[in-house]
Amino acid sequence: xxxxxxxxxxxxxxxxxxxxxxxxxxxxxxxxxxxxxxxxxxxxxxxxxxxxxxxxxxxxxxxxxxxxxxxxxxxxxxxxxxxxxxxxxxxxxxxxxxxxxxxxxxxxxxxxxxxxxxxxxxxxxxxxxxxxxxxxxxxxxxxxxxxxxxxxx
Amino acid sequence: xxxxxxxxxxxxxxxxxxxxxxxxxxxxxxxxxxxxxxxxxxxxxxxxxxxxxxxxxxxxxxxxxxxxxxxxxxxxxxxxxxxxxxxxxx
Amino acid sequence: xxxxxxxxxxxxxxxxxxxxxxxxxxxxxxxxxxxxxxxxxxxxxxxxxxxxxxxxxxxxxxxxxxxxxxxxxxxxxxxxxxxxxxxxxxxxxxxxxxxxxxxxxxxxxxxxxxxxxxxxxxxxxxxxxxxxxxxxxxxxxxxxxxxxxxxxxxxxxxxxxxxxxxxxxxxxxxxxxxxxxxxxxxxxxxxxxxxxxxxxxxxxxxxxxxxxxxxxxxxxxxxxxxxxxxxxxxxxxxxxxxxxxxxxxxxxxxxxxxxxxxxxxxxxxxxxxxxxxxxxxxxxxxxxxxxxxxxxxxxxxxxxxxxxxxxxxxxxxxxxxxxxxxxxxxxxxxxxxxxxxxxxxxxxxxxxxxxxxxxxxxxxxxxxxxxxxxxxxxxxxxxxxxxxxxxxxxxxxxxxxxxxxxxxxxxxxxxxxxxxxxxxxxxxxxxxxxxxxxxxxxxxxxxxxxxxxxxxxxxxxxxxxxxxxxxxxxxxxxxxxxxxxxxxxx
Amino acid sequence: xxxxxxxxxxxxxxxxxxxxxxxxxxxxxxxxxxxxxxxxxxxxxxxxxxxxxxxxxxxxxxxxxxxxxxxxxxxxxxxxxxxxxxxxxxxxxxxxxxxxxxxxxxxxxxxxxxxxxxxxxxxxxxxxxxxxxxxxxxxxxxxxxxxxxxxxxxxxxxxxxxxxxxxxxxxxxxxxxxxxxxxxxxxxxxxxxxxxxxxxxxxxxxxxxxxxxxxxxxxxxxxxxxxxx
Numbered sequence: 001x002x003x004x005x006x007x008x009x010x011x012x013x014x015x016x017x018x019x020x021x022x023x024x025x026x027x028x029x030x031x032x033x034x035x036x037x038x039x040x041x042x043x044x045x046x047x048x049x050x051x052x053x054x055x056x057x058x059x060x061x062x063x064x065x066x067x068x069x070x071x072x073x074x075x076x077x078x079x080x081x082x083x084x085x086x087x088x089x090x091x092x093x094x095x096x097x098x099x100x101x102x103x104x105x106x107x108x109x110x111x112x113x114x115x116x117x118x119x120x121x122x123x124x125x126x127x128x129x130x131x132x133x134x135x136x137x138x139x140x141x142x143x144x145x146x147x148x149x150x151x152x153x
Numbered sequence: 154x155x156x157x158x159x160x161x162x163x164x165x166x167x168x169x170x171x172x173x174x175x176x177x178x179x180x181x182x183x184x185x186x187x188x189x190x191x192x193x194x195x196x197x198x199x200x201x202x203x204x205x206x207x208x209x210x211x212x213x214x215x216x217x218x219x220x221x222x223x224x225x226x227x228x229x230x231x232x233x234x235x236x237x238x239x240x241x242x243x
Numbered sequence: 244x245x246x247x248x249x250x251x252x253x254x255x256x257x258x259x260x261x262x263x264x265x266x267x268x269x270x271x272x273x274x275x276x277x278x279x280x281x282x283x284x285x286x287x288x289x290x291x292x293x294x295x296x297x298x299x300x301x302x303x304x305x306x307x308x309x310x311x312x313x314x315x316x317x318x319x320x321x322x323x324x325x326x327x328x329x330x331x332x333x334x335x336x337x338x339x340x341x342x343x344x345x346x347x348x349x350x351x352x353x354x355x356x357x358x359x360x361x362x363x364x365x366x367x368x369x370x371x372x373x374x375x376x377x378x379x380x381x382x383x384x385x386x387x388x389x390x391x392x393x394x395x396x397x398x399x400x401x402x403x404x405x406x407x408x409x410x411x412x413x414x415x416x417x418x419x420x421x422x423x424x425x426x427x428x429x430x431x432x433x434x435x436x437x438x439x440x441x442x443x444x445x446x447x448x449x450x451x452x453x454x455x456x457x458x459x460x461x462x463x464x465x466x467x468x469x470x471x472x473x474x475x476x477x478x479x480x481x482x483x484x485x486x487x488x489x490x491x492x493x494x495x496x497x498x499x500x501x502x503x504x505x506x507x508x509x510x511x512x513x514x515x516x517x518x519x520x521x522x523x524x525x526x527x528x529x530x531x532x533x534x535x536x537x538x539x540x541x542x543x544x545x546x547x548x549x550x551x552x553x554x555x556x557x558x559x560x561x562x563x564x565x566x567x568x569x570x571x572x573x574x575x576x577x578x579x580x581x582x583x584x585x586x587x588x589x590x591x592x593x594x595x596x597x598x599x600x601x602x603x604x605x606x607x608x609x610x611x612x613x614x615x616x617x618x619x620x621x622x623x624x625x626x627x628x629x630x631x632x633x634x635x636x637x638x639x640x641x642x643x644x645x646x647x648x649x650x651x652x653x654x655x656x657x658x659x660x661x662x663x664x665x666x667x668x669x670x671x672x673x674x675x676x677x678x679x680x681x682x683x684x685x686x687x688x689x690x691x692x693x694x695x696x697x698x699x700x701x702x703x704x705x706x707x708x709x710x711x712x713x714x715x716x717x718x719x720x721x722x723x724x725x726x727x728x729x730x731x732x733x
Numbered sequence: 734x735x736x737x738x739x740x741x742x743x744x745x746x747x748x749x750x751x752x753x754x755x756x757x758x759x760x761x762x763x764x765x766x767x768x769x770x771x772x773x774x775x776x777x778x779x780x781x782x783x784x785x786x787x788x789x790x791x792x793x794x795x796x797x798x799x800x801x802x803x804x805x806x807x808x809x810x811x812x813x814x815x816x817x818x819x820x821x822x823x824x825x826x827x828x829x830x831x832x833x834x835x836x837x838x839x840x841x842x843x844x845x846x847x848x849x850x851x852x853x854x855x856x857x858x859x860x861x862x863x864x865x866x867x868x869x870x871x872x873x874x875x876x877x878x879x880x881x882x883x884x885x886x887x888x889x890x891x892x893x894x895x896x897x898x899x900x901x902x903x904x905x906x907x908x909x910x911x912x913x914x915x916x917x918x919x920x921x922x923x924x925x926x927x928x929x930x931x932x933x934x935x936x937x938x939x940x941x942x943x944x945x946x947x948x949x950x951x952x953x954x955x956x957x958x959x960x961x962x
Contacts, residue, residue: 002155006759009195012162014750016188017413019169021746024406025739030398031178031227037405038185038216039169042192044412045208049201051419052767055760059200060771060783061856071783073767074774076419077201078787079368082799083412084207085860085943086375088216089806090405092950093382095223096813097398102227104391113395120392121471122530202856203784210864215947218868222954246912249794250899253801257895260808260888300794302905302914303777306766309794346812353805360798372798379802383809394813410746417753423763433765441756444749461738 009050016043030098030108034091041087045080052076158198165191178229182220189213245298245313247284248321248359251277256352263345274348275332278355281325289318295709297365297720305365305720306426312365312720315706316562320362320491323569327484328355330681331476331573333387347387354380354480361488365720367415367425370492371408374453377485378404381456384477385469396468403465404455411452417445428720431499431713438503446501450493450510457489458482458543460517467524470536475580475678478532479573482539487565490543494550494561499713511551511636515643517544522650531579531589534654535572538610541647542568545625548640552628559707560624567621570692571606574685577678578603593662599679600662602686607655609689611648617692622648778915780853780932788858789935793902793913800895800939803946807891807953814953834876841869849940850933859936863943870948874955884952887945894942901931901938 020040027033052073060074102108105116164187171184189212196205255277263270288294295314299305333347353376360373382404386397419425421441422433430437437445455462470478497506521541528534546568550561578599582592593600609618626644629637692699709715770791774783778790788796845865852858905914916931 005155005158007754008155008158008162009199010754010757010759011751012165012195014747014754015162015166016169017409018743018747018750019166019173020409021406022743023173024402025743027173031224031229032173032181033402034220035172035181035185037402037409038212038220039172039188040406040409042188042208042212044409044416045204046192046195047413047416048419049196049199049204050759051416052762053199053760054762054764057200059202059856060774061202062775062781062783064781071771072200073423073762073764074770074783074787075425075767075792076416077204077784078792078795079415080201080204081207081784081788081860082368082372082795084204084211085799086372086802088211088219088947089379089803089950090375090401090408091216092219092954093379093806093809093813094398094401094405095219096810096953097382097386097394097401099223099226100386100394100813101391101398104394108227114399117392117395117399117468120390121396121468121533124390124392124471201784203782203858203861206856206861207864210861215864215868219951219954222951226954246902246906250903250912253797254896254899256801257804257892257899259892261892264885264888298911300911300913301790301792302911303773303791307769307773308791343812343815346808349808350805350812353801353808356801357798360794364794369792369795369798372795372802376798376802376805379805379809383805383812386809386813389813389815397813413750417757420757420762423765423767425766429765439756441753444753447749461742 006050006053009046013043013046013050016040016046018043028110030101030110030113033110034094034098037094038087038091041083045083048076048080048083154198158195161191161195165195178224179221182217182224185220186213186217189216244284244288245311245321245363246300248281248325248363249356251280251284252352252356252359256349256356259349259352260345263341270345274352275329277352278325278329278332281355281359282322282329285318285322285325288313289315289322291315291705294318295715295719299721306424306429306723309369310365310426310428310720311363312427312716313363314709314716314719315702316491316710317362319562319566319706320488321359323566324355324358324362324484324488327480327569327573328352330684331480333474333476343387343389347384350380350383350387351480354384354485358484358488361492365427365716367418367427367430369425371411371415374411374456374489374492375408377488378408378456381477381481381485384480385473387473387477390472393472396465396472400465400469403462407452407455407462409452410448414445414448414452417441417448421445426720427495427499428717429723431717432723434500434502437500442501443503443506446496446506449496453489453492454513455489456485457493457547458486458517458540459547460513460520460540460544463517463540463543466540467533467536470539470576471532475532475576476573478536479576482536482576483569483573486539486543487546487569490546490550490561490565494558494710497550498558498711499716502713507551507553508636510547511640514544514547514551515640517541518548518647519544519643522647526650526654528654531582531658532576534658535575535579538651538654539568539572541651542572542610545622545644545647548644549621549625549628552625552632555704555707555711556624556628556631558711559703560621560628562703562707562710563617563624564621567609567617567692570685570688571610571618574602574682574689575606575610577682577685578606581678581682589658589661590664591662593659594665596679598683602679602682603662604659605686605689607659611651611655615693615696617689617696620696778853778932779930782853782855782858784856785853785858785932785936789853789932789939790915793935796935796939797898797902797913800898800942800946803943804891804895807946807949810950810953830876834872838869838872841865841872845869845940845944849936852936853932859939860943862936863940864947866940866944867947867951870944871951871955874952884949887949887952890941891945891949894938894945898935898938898942901935 017040020036023036024033054072057070057072060071168184168187172181175181193205193209255273262273298311300309357373357377364370382401386393458466518541521537525534525537546564549564609616612618612622629641774786778786780786845862848857849862902913906912
């Protein structure tokens with residue numbers, strides 16, 4: 001059965017990636033989208049480590065007093081370390097944005113956030129503002145980039 | 154070894170699906186931590202101790218901590234009627 | 244030497260908050276100083292006799308270490324990065340938030356370092372890292388204004404971009420599975436192993452990933468949203484610079500690793516869809532910013548059409564179209580920033596700001612492609628290339644370009660007419676000056692391109708020939724050990 | 734309609750992934766670059782841990798980029814959340830929690846620095862150690878016994894640590910080498926703490942930078958949490 005370990009783990013990685021991507025694309029909840037991103041990243045990381053895995057090899061660390069043995073490929077492991085840390089940075093930034101969106105719009109529903117954002121963008125552009133509910137000043141053309149009403153910090 | 158890994162993979166995939174379907178966000182977050190921990194175990198088996206350490210420390214620890222802090226900020230931790238105290242994060 | 248192009252902006256970005264606390268003037272000066280130094284380094288390296296050359300970072304020979312490949316094209320983009328970042332340097336928005344200004348400047352410097360890295364790097368994963376750095380910096384810049392809409396647009400941009408990054412990383416994993424290397428020159432030697440469906444799958448993953456920043460057709464939903472909520476300077480930076488560097492990465496991949504015909508056709512089709520879709524949306528847009536955003540999607544579609552042409556002709560056409568758009572779009576965004584957005588409020592604006600109006604007409608004429616402005620040459624090169632290639636897709640693309648040109652004429656001159664019309668209703672605020680001056684620099688670049696056209700033409704020909712030569716790339720990066728090409732170790 | 738396109742894309746993507754399971758080879762990687770890295774790791778960088786050799790030697794630029802990404806994320810996070818005074822969040826901590834925090838803090842500090850400084854010999858290194866350092870400084874906030882790390886100090890640490898990393902890289906350039914080339918690798922015997930030349934120094938810079946960045950991000954999150962929720 002050991003011959004199937006590789007395909008099994010790859011299926012696991014692909015499954016995590018697919019579940020994560022499904023969640024990011026189809027979920028309508030901002031926080032759950034971030035969770036789905038975490039899952040998708042986990043899947044890709046497993047995929048990368050698998051790319052350097054070698055049967056009957058040891059971890060790529062020289063032990064004192066032990067004769068040289070075949071080792072697994074260290075490069076994908078280094079790549080995954082980099083990818084994990086990058087992923088955390090992106091997640092944290094995404095969460096700060098989620099917090100701000102919740103404060104501003106009072107909702108975490110993507111469809112609703114998108115609709116409100118489009119109204120705001122149109123208003124800021126000075127185009128066809130279909131109805132700016134919370135910013136009465138939004139309808140007029142802006143004099144310059146610096147003159148947007150400051151949001152409450 | 155195969156059967157152990159099969160178990161871990163099934164655990165990972167089930168938890169991943171749970172992340173998407175659980176109503177309680179705190180529970181979904183816990184499920185995502187389960188994925189990370191299971192993944193760290195897989196990394197140990199794949200002879201990647203460095204990656205396993207990082208995944209456990211960052212994926213299961215730090216990332217979960219950031220997510221919990223964000224949930225608390227969003228006021229969503231009390232969904233099940235229970236508030237999460239300060240100590241639960243550690 | 245070229246390592247400074249990445250290292251200097253990074254050091255400046257790291258130290259900016261500290262220096263700002265120590266001394267206000269040091270904080271203001273350190274960023275521009277680093278960028279000027281990068282420009283000097285680029286000028287110093289621009290010696291045709293020594294180009295192209297490769298650098299083994301860390302002193303490890305390829306494919307073990309990371310390689311920087313410096314050719315005329317990479318230098319051109321490095322110089323453009325430094326110059327454009329200087330011109331579009333974040334300004335004090337007058338809201339008195341010094342801390343936010345320092346952070347925005349730090350992010351801009353990080354963006355410049357990442358863009359230089361993208362232009363130079365010859366290693367697939369290193370490109371991914373720099374791409375992510377550019378991405379994270381641009382998320383921050385997308386949210387810089389701190390409005391609710393800015394946060395929402397930045398979040399949606401982040402999610403789409405992160406999705407692309409995850410898929411691109413999966414593509415890199417697949418390539419590593421197949422070849423066991425990440426060095427582009429090494430991959431070029433092994434391109435035969437990536438001919439099959441597996442290689443195709445890897446390329447599609449990379450295309451989706453890098454296509455997000457390149458405003459490629461199906462993954463460009465973020466463009467109008469983000470450009471609508473940022474300052475116009477950031478919009479100019481993202482549309483002008485970052486998108487082109489993502490395109491450059493895709494072009495390097497196509498030339499070196501994936502020379503298959505079918506992939507070029509796919510790129511051509513996506514380019515045509517982006518071109519028509521973007522220009523149509525721009526034609527329908529009701530405010531200037533969104534008009535420019537959609538027109539940017541259309542122009543990037545044209546860039547993809549150009550780069551999908553085979554051989555040196557395609558590269559030359561692509562470089563001309565890309566550089567043309569890189570100069571024009573920030574200029575237009577700066578003018579839009581002067582005037583505010585809504586088309587209706589623009590009546591008679593050019594009468595009150597004649598220089599800005601003149602610049603707008605210059606940019607519009609070049610965008611449409613009136614000879615002898617550079618935009619004409621850009622479109623001319625693409626059209627002749629397509630005619631030479633022939634085939635059903637080629638003709639389809641030619642028709643698409645002509646239709647797009649008609650749309651461009653229609654919406655740009657509708658706007659120009661409004662700018663020069665007799666304004667009777669409300670008076671827009673007077674132009675504040677700074678933006679027009681910077682836009683004037685871009686206008687001067689356009690005029691200079693007309694004056695020095697013959698010399699530039701030779702330069703671009705050499706550049707395209709050099710960039711399209713995969714064998715030259717491999718030769719320059721260095722000899723690989725033969726066993727690493729034939730088969731694996733175990 | 735967009736939903737339909739999304740589902741179509743998902744189906745294609747899933748099909749692509751699962752068909753790859755049948756075509757990719759597992760367990761016998763080509764090792765075209767990897768074998769050379771393993772062979773040269775000790776001679777080139779002096780590190781017994783090949784993953785560390787790759788991270789700081791062979792692919793040092795990736796690590797620099799990664800530090801920059803963390804810096805960018807922290808900077809952008811600060812830009813988004815703004816600077817706010819820490820509010821009084823949560824109930825005051827009990828005696829046990831306070832005592833535990835006081836006990837844990839030095840312990841975590843020691844463990845963190847140990848992991849950072851032994852990264853070239855054993856599993857671990859700047860990233861893992863940096864996370865523990867960040868957690869150590871964040872502990873008082875978590876337990877509700879203190880205000881957490883000083884923000885101005887964090888800025889200085891993150892700025893200087895990143896600069897030191899680049900300066901060590903540039904030092905090689907100025908002494909006739911290439912950017913990010915490992916220096917002094919032949920000093921000290923393999924498996925000893927003071928071996929591998931500048932690698933431990935680089936890891937120290939990485940650890941401090943990662944620790945400061947993450948502590949800053951956590952503090953931002955927690956501070957926002959205490960604000961007005």
